[in-house]
Amino acid sequence: MRLSFILTIFMMVMAGSAFAGWDFSRHAIPIDEIQSGGPPRDGIPALTNPQYVAAEKADYMAPDEQVLGVFRNGVARAYPTRILSWHELVNDSFGAEPLLVSW
Secondary structure (H helix, E strand, O other), X not given: OHHHXXXXXXXXXXHOOOOOOOOOOOXXXXXXXXXXXXXXXXXXXXXXXXXXXXXXXXXXXXXXXXEEEEEEOOEEEEEEHHHHHHHOEXXXXXXXXXXXXXX
């Protein structure tokens, strides 16, 4: 009962801000049955200034593991998708040039 009250208040507050113009009076699912779909806002921490390991020393990686690769200013980096799935964002830099990796 308390969760439905909190969700109702949340939806009323949000209706007046980010969701202005949305009609919450019509819904197919009862409000008290709506549950969280995942982590809260800012609940997935970005990786910032990650530490790198040479490929031959990355013994935690499988030979066929997927990575998102970036080659910039003569430097190659690999961001394992297995790790990106937990963090989704990497704040990195190639020298003085900032880079945001998004997954």
